[in-house]
Structure formats: C-alpha cells, structure tokens
Amino acid sequence: MGIKIKMVVFDMAGTTVNENNIVYKTVQKAINEAGFNCTLEEVLAEGAGKEKLQAIKSVLKTYAGNTDEDLARQIYSNFSTQLTDAYKNNQLLPQPNATELFAALKERNILRVLNTGYSRQVAQSIIDALGWQQGAEYDELVTATDVTGGRPEPDMIIFAADKFKITVAESIKVGDSAIDIEEGKNAGCALSIGITTGAHTISQLQAADPDYVINNLMELLPIIDRY
Numbered sequence: 302m303g304i305k306i307k308m309v310v311f312d313m314a315g316t317t318v319n320e321n322n323i324v325y326k327t328v329q330k331a332i333n334e335a336g337f338n339c340t341l342e343e344v345l346a347e348g349a350g351k352e353k354l355q356a357i358k359s360v361l362k363t364y365a366g367n368t369d370e371d372l373a374r375q376i377y378s379n380f381s382t383q384l385t386d387a388y389k390n391n392q393l394l395p396q397p398n399a400t401e402l403f404a405a406l407k408e409r410n411i412l413r414v415l416n417t418g419y420s421r422q423v424a425q426s427i428i429d430a431l432g433w434q435q436g437a438e439y440d441e442l443v444t445a446t447d448v449t450g451g452r453p454e455p456d457m458i459i460f461a462a463d464k465f466k467i468t469v470a471e472s473i474k475v476g477d478s479a480i481d482i483e484e485g486k487n488a489g490c491a492l493s494i495g496i497t498t499g500a501h502t503i504s505q506l507q508a509a510d511p512d513y514v515i516n517n518l519m520e521l522l523p524i525i526d527r528y
Contacts, residue, residue: 304491306528307467308412309521310443310458312350312476315499317415317518318427319394323387324419325349325500328356331380335372337365349500350478352418352451353377384423393430396498398519403438405522412465416443416457441465452480455488462488475521477501479509486510491528494521 311317314324322341329344339360347363348356354377361367361376406413417424421444433439441461448456455469462469473492474485477499485493486509495506495514506514513524 304471304528306411306471306473306491306525308414308461308465308472309406309525310414310416310461310472310474310485310490312478312481312499313415313417313419313424313427315349315396315477316475316481316496317396317399318431319396319498320388320427321391322500323391324353324384327380327384327387328353328360331376331383332357332360334379335376337361337367339364345500346505350418350452350476350480350484352445353380353420355451356418381420381423385426388423388426388430393427395431396518398517400438402518402521405519406525409525411525412441412461412467413439414441414443414461415439416461418445418452420444420446453483453487455484458484458488458490473521473525475515475518477506479505482506482509482511492524494524 314320325344328348329339329341332339343364344360347359357376358373403413424442424444443457443461445451448460450456458469469489470491472490474490475494475496477496478501482493482495492512495511497503497516503514
C-alpha cells in the first residue's frame with residue numbers, strides 16, 4: 302500500500318497482558334468505598350484506556366455527576382495502594398500469542414512499543430512480573446506519566462515515533478478500548494486496530510471507527526504483511 306510499517310504500538314492490559322481486569326476492578330472498589338455504587342461495566346465503559354486519575358474523574362462525572370477534584374485524588378491514592386496489593390495476589394499472564402507476535406515482529410525489523418494509561422512504576426512492575434525484557438519482547442515502554450497529554454491525545458505515540466526517528470504514519474496502534482483507537486487516529490497512525498480480548502466489546506470498539514477489529518494478536522501479521 303506504499304507505506305512500510307516500522308512500529309507497532311500496543312496497549313498493555315487487555316491487549317498484550319491478561320490481568321483479568323484487575324485494574325478496573327480496583328478502580329471500581331476504590332470509587333465505591335468512597336460512597337458510590339458504580340458497576341464494573343460502567344467503569345470499563347468510561348475509564349478503559351485512560352490515565353487512571355482521569356478514568357476516576359470520568360466515571361464520577363458521568364455516573365455520579367461529581368466533579369470534586371480533591372475527592373478524585375483521594376480515591377486515586379487509595380486505588381494506587383490497593384492496586385499494588387492486587388497485583389501481588391493475582392497472576393499476570395501474556396495475552397494469547399503476545400510473545401509469539403513480538404518475536405515475529407522482531408524478525409520483520411518492526412519496533413514493538415508498549416504504551417499505557419498506567420504510571421511508569423505500575424507498568425514496569427507488570428513487565429517485570431511477566432519477565433519481559435527490553436530488546437527481547439519489546440523495544441520501548443511509554444506511559445501516561447512520560448508525557449503531558451494522556452489518551453486520547455496522541456502524545457505517547459508521537460513520543461515513541463520521535464525516539465526512533467520515524468513518522469507516526471509508519472506505525473500501527475493496537476488496543477482493546479475505544480480510546481486506544483481514538484489515540485491512534487489522533488496521532489495519524491497508518492492503522493488503528495481494536496482487539497476484543499479486553500475492556501470493550503466489539504460494538505464499543507466499532508463505535509470508534511477502527512480500521513480493523515481482531516480477536517487474536519496473531520491476526521495482526523497478515524494485515525502488516527499487506528503493506
């Protein structure tokens with residue numbers, strides 16, 4: 302199609318990491334402990350893919366009409382503490398075929414970037430728990446705390462492209478939430494692809510107008526090979 306793909310930017314939880322929605326279950330718990338009654342489906346619908354303080358603010362505003370900044374920060378603080386314990390007590394696994402896809406992309410000399418709405422500390426702890434090594438499974442990690450604008454702003458993708466001195470138009474974004482797809486589109490990626498293994502349903506993903514929706518990470522290879 303005239304564009305050589307040089308980089309794939311992957312979301313983490315729900316896309317390349319199977320953590321059974323631990324993060325959003327913990328967000329839900331922290332919000333409800335502050336006196337609210339949000340469901341996991343509501344938290345996923347409004348918060349998936351966002352920097353987690355912003356996710357809490359969005360859930361509170363949408364479902365409780367609450368815009369109290371101090372309360373949101375207090376909930377976020379409690380969430381952060383609880384998340385550390387949750388990760389200690391739950392097993393983290395790669396999503397099916399994640400490591401196989403990373404190896405196949407490396408063979409094709411395509412950069413593999415992980416990006417996430419987590420803080421760098423949390424994201425690195427997940428990577429360490431999985432035993433992934435920079436240069437082996439992935440080439441770079443970019444987190445919400447590394448840039449000014451969180452999703453759906455394109456800052457994380459632009460940051461990665463600039464680091465490797467490529468254009469965003471030579472990259473693909475893959476994620477399990479509508480906001481991942483919006484991020485890729487806002488950045489100007491060659492393709493923005495949704496995957497059904499995480500937070501959002503196929504209909505929620507399709508509402509963001511992705512270029513493709515896939516059900517397994519290995520479905521990405523034939524798409525790339527068409528370029």
